[in-house]
Amino acid sequence: MNEADALDLVQYAIWTVLTASGPAVAIAMVVGIVIALFQALTQIQEVTLTFVPKILAILLAVALTGPFVGGQISAFSNVIFDHIEHGFHNG
Template identity: 65%
Template sequence: MNEADALDIVQYAIWTVLMTSAPAVLVAMSVGVGIALVQALTQIQEITLTFVPKIVAILLTVSVSAPFMGAQIGRLTDIVFGRIQSGF
């Protein structure tokens, strides 16, 4: 295994991490901005108001996008095991 193979695997692993975390991060960001807007408009500064809806939204998003995340991780696993089987 040379540096190019290792770099290729690391690059694909980073891309997989970005793709699998993207749905949860985007939903958390949008819910957070929405709640911040509501708090700014109503001047309600309750701490739990920011965390509870984000947690619920992230749990729903992860449960809905679990097949996509599993497919991405499975594809990475196939690539790494394929490289191991071919002897790099």
């Protein structure tokens, strides 16, 4: 394995992490902003008001985007296993 192969695998790993975590993080951000605006407008400062809707929204997002996330992780795993199977060429 040369430096180019290692760099490609690391780049693909980072891209996989970003695409797999993207839906849950995006939903958490949107719900957090909506709740913060609601709290600012109504001046309700209840701590559980921030956590419970976020948890529910993230669980729903993970349930809905599970096949997409699984596909991304599976594709990355296949690339890694192909590299292992065919061997790394020394540069």
